[in-house]
Amino acid sequence: xxxxxxxxxxxxxxxxxxxxxxxxxxxxxxxxxxxxxxxxxxxxxxxxxxxxxxxxxxxxxxxxxxxxxxxxxxxxxxxxxxxxxxxxxxxxxxxxxxxxxxxxxxxxxxxxxxxxxxxxxxxxxxxxxxxxxxxxxxxxxxxxxxxxxxxxxxxxxxxxxxxxxxxxxxxxxxxxxxxxxxxxxxxxxxxxxxxxxxxxxxxxxxxxxxxxxxxxxxxxxxxxxxxxxxxxxxxxxxxxxxxxxxxxxxxxxxxxxxxxxxxxxxxxxxxxxxxxxxxxxxxxxxxxxxxxxxxxxxxxxxxxxxxxxxxxxxxxxxxxxxxxxxxxxxxxxxxxxxxxxxxxxxxxxxxxxxxxxxxxxxxxxxxxxxxxxxxxxxxxxxxxxxxxxxxxxxxxxxxxx
Amino acid sequence: xxxxxxxxxxxxxxxxxxxxxxxxxxxxxxxxxxxxxxxxxxxxxxxxxxxxxxxxxxxxxxxxxxxxxxxxxxxxxxxxxxxxxxxxxxxxxxxxxxxxxxxxxxxxxxxxxxxxxxxxxxxxxxxxxxxxxxxxxxxxxxxxxxxxxxxxxxxxxxxxxxxxxxxxxxxxxxxxxxxxxxxxxxxxxxxxxxxxxxxxxxxxxxxxxxxxxxxxxxxxxxxxxxxxxxxxxxxxxxxxxxxxxxxxxxxxxxxxxx
Numbered sequence: 001x002x003x004x005x006x007x008x009x010x011x012x013x014x015x016x017x018x019x020x021x022x023x024x025x026x027x028x029x030x031x032x033x034x035x036x037x038x039x040x041x042x043x044x045x046x047x048x049x050x051x052x053x054x055x056x057x058x059x060x061x062x063x064x065x066x067x068x069x070x071x072x073x074x075x076x077x078x079x080x081x082x083x084x085x086x087x088x089x090x091x092x093x094x095x096x097x098x099x100x101x102x103x104x105x106x107x108x109x110x111x112x113x114x115x116x117x118x119x120x121x122x123x124x125x126x127x128x129x130x131x132x133x134x135x136x137x138x139x140x141x142x143x144x145x146x147x148x149x150x151x152x153x154x155x156x157x158x159x160x161x162x163x164x165x166x167x168x169x170x171x172x173x174x175x176x177x178x179x180x181x182x183x184x185x186x187x188x189x190x191x192x193x194x195x196x197x198x199x200x201x202x203x204x205x206x207x208x209x210x211x212x213x214x215x216x217x218x219x220x221x222x223x224x225x226x227x228x229x230x231x232x233x234x235x236x237x238x239x240x241x242x243x244x245x246x247x248x249x250x251x252x253x254x255x256x257x258x259x260x261x262x263x264x265x266x267x268x269x270x271x272x273x274x275x276x277x278x279x280x281x282x283x284x285x286x287x288x289x290x291x292x293x294x295x296x297x298x299x300x301x302x303x304x305x306x307x308x309x310x311x312x313x314x315x316x317x318x319x320x321x322x323x324x325x326x327x328x329x330x331x332x333x334x335x336x337x338x339x340x341x342x343x344x345x346x347x348x349x350x351x352x353x354x355x356x357x358x359x360x361x362x363x364x365x366x367x368x369x370x371x372x373x374x375x376x377x378x379x380x381x382x383x384x385x386x387x388x389x390x391x392x393x394x395x396x397x398x399x400x401x
Numbered sequence: 402x403x404x405x406x407x408x409x410x411x412x413x414x415x416x417x418x419x420x421x422x423x424x425x426x427x428x429x430x431x432x433x434x435x436x437x438x439x440x441x442x443x444x445x446x447x448x449x450x451x452x453x454x455x456x457x458x459x460x461x462x463x464x465x466x467x468x469x470x471x472x473x474x475x476x477x478x479x480x481x482x483x484x485x486x487x488x489x490x491x492x493x494x495x496x497x498x499x500x501x502x503x504x505x506x507x508x509x510x511x512x513x514x515x516x517x518x519x520x521x522x523x524x525x526x527x528x529x530x531x532x533x534x535x536x537x538x539x540x541x542x543x544x545x546x547x548x549x550x551x552x553x554x555x556x557x558x559x560x561x562x563x564x565x566x567x568x569x570x571x572x573x574x575x576x577x578x579x580x581x582x583x584x585x586x587x588x589x590x591x592x593x594x595x596x597x598x599x600x601x602x603x604x605x606x607x608x609x610x611x612x613x614x615x616x617x618x619x620x621x622x623x624x625x626x627x628x629x630x631x632x633x634x635x636x637x638x639x640x641x642x643x644x645x646x647x648x649x650x651x652x653x654x655x656x657x658x659x
Contacts, residue, residue: 012481012602013599016596016597016599016602019596020596048598049596049597049598049599050598050599050600050601051599053599053600054599058603061600063599063600063602063603064603065603
């Protein structure tokens with residue numbers, strides 16, 4: 001990757017994180033992928049050196065850097081060979097804590113954030129539901145306020161909850177006012193920061209078998225009258241959707257960075273193989289049929305990189321500059337996620353093909369990258385919904401759904 | 402015991418993982434567009450200084466750890482790294498790219514720096530991995546008239562300013578005892594340098610970095626040595642294979658080796 005144009009702090013982050021990641025080589029990730037074992041020591045190593053607090057306020061033990069630096073961190077992690085598995089093992093700790101840091105009460109923050117930064121508690125993000133998909137406003141998980149004021153009881157189902165098996169906390173979005181009783185569907189949703197106490201009744205989770213990133217668990221989580229205290233509510237009741245939007249653009253940036261890292265890692269493997277693999281007594285990279293697609297993959301990654309760090313810069317700058325519109329940031333972050341995911345897919349696919357038969361072998365890593373590169377294409381929002389969003393918001397075309 | 406005021410000289414060199422290539426003019430190693438980092442032996446020096454403070458191994462404690470580097474503006478990066486590892490302050494002596502200092506000039510500069518900062522201990526890498534001279538520490542001790550212990554693998558402090566240094570020598574290890582002020586150079590087995598944590602990286606940005614020139618130390622970059630030519634080592638010829646011991650013996654005889 002060309003590093004011209006990055007800030008000094010981004011380059012410092014890249015340098016320091018890649019040194020740390022060098023202790024977790026590709027073989028570590030191959031093994032954890034095969035045994036589906038959580039990379040707990042990787043999470044612990046990042047936590048010990050303070051990396052989980054990269055974008056959290058200094059007053060709470062974080063480092064107060066922006067999404068521009070956090071995106072660079074996530075890219076560097078994925079690029080080290082850790083891939084999406086490595087990134088996802090800390091992902092939610094970095095971005096799902098953003099709305100909490102912004103809207104939580106001082107007491108909530110003091111209780112939770114330092115323990116998240118230190119790695120004592122891991123966090124998962126509970127939004128997606130099996131029956132609503134991307135139609136977030138129709139979430140059906142309900143948090144019912146108890147008459148005695150003791151708190152809420154949660155009932156409903158969440159799906160694709162990464163790290164729920166190892167997390168101590170969940171940032172949960174649930175409905176506190178039924179859909180038919182609110183003026184607008186975006187109202188009546190509330191955000192909670194809850195304990196995942198498996199010894200309490202009403203909480204169950206089931207691991208989902210999946211294609212890639214197998215080291216990191218993804219789950220169905222079932223709530224059935226699960227009791228949570230009143231002070232787990234983050235921000236005002238009914239304002240959860242607005243609050244969570246705050247974290248979503250940041251998540252798009254981080255995911256774009258992760259996709260880029262994966263793409264660059266695959267491309268590096270492919271180029272190395274093409275330089276060293278001799279067939280017909282010359283390196284296969286001398287064949288333009290091998291070289292040109294790799295060159296093209298590089299250019300796509302570079303273009304997506306510019307879009308990604310542009311979006312991250314805009315997101316960070318908007319905190320001090322009110323002239324930057326939220327929809328402008330939304331378009332930039334969604335475009336970046338789209339472009340980076342597609343560029344990563346192109347690079348990973350080409351890397352497997354460059355390796356020929358060996359690309360299919362676990363030992364050469366590119367098959368793992370390829371399996372994982374589908375994640376940023378699908379999550380946290382599909383390619384099609386991004387195209388819809390740009391059609392509507394930028395091109396002012398009528399909505400199709 | 403006196404409180405320690407440690408001076409740690411560090412150098413920006415080509416990263417140890419980069420394969421060095423000879424430049425076109427054959428005057429040295431190609432440095433343009435190549436990744437640079439702190440000389441690995443200097444990382445050991447910084448780490449050791451910070452550990453002496455953290456482990457309170459010196460009875461008088463550690464009052465100050467100052468890192469110093471002479472080099473291009475980019476050398477400030479490694480000074481920041483050293484401060485992120487735990488050094489208190491840094492001095493950057495601006496020397497233009499290509500105007501490299503010879504070991505004696507560096508030693509003269511460090512002598513003045515040690516005097517100005519009232520240092521009583523200088524810990525430096527035994528050599529830098531670019532020219533591998535292994536001279537600066539020894540020259541500095543000579544100029545200052547201080548005792549020296551080179552290639553340290555262990556540093557311990559006793560009463561009355563005494564310092565015991567275990568050093569690696571050909572036959573095994575040797576322990577020297579000397580009194581402060583002194584010069585120590587580090588070897589690989591001394592410690593394992595830490596990675597800078599993010600909060601410490603952030604703190605390092607706020608630590609003081611003095612910017613100086615050679616003139617501030619009364620030094621000129623005079624050249625006493627001339628590099629005649631730098632070339633790649635000859636490509637290794639492949640070896641021959643022999644069937645058995647007899648074959649080996651006759652081959653050696655044929656080559657006149659036995």
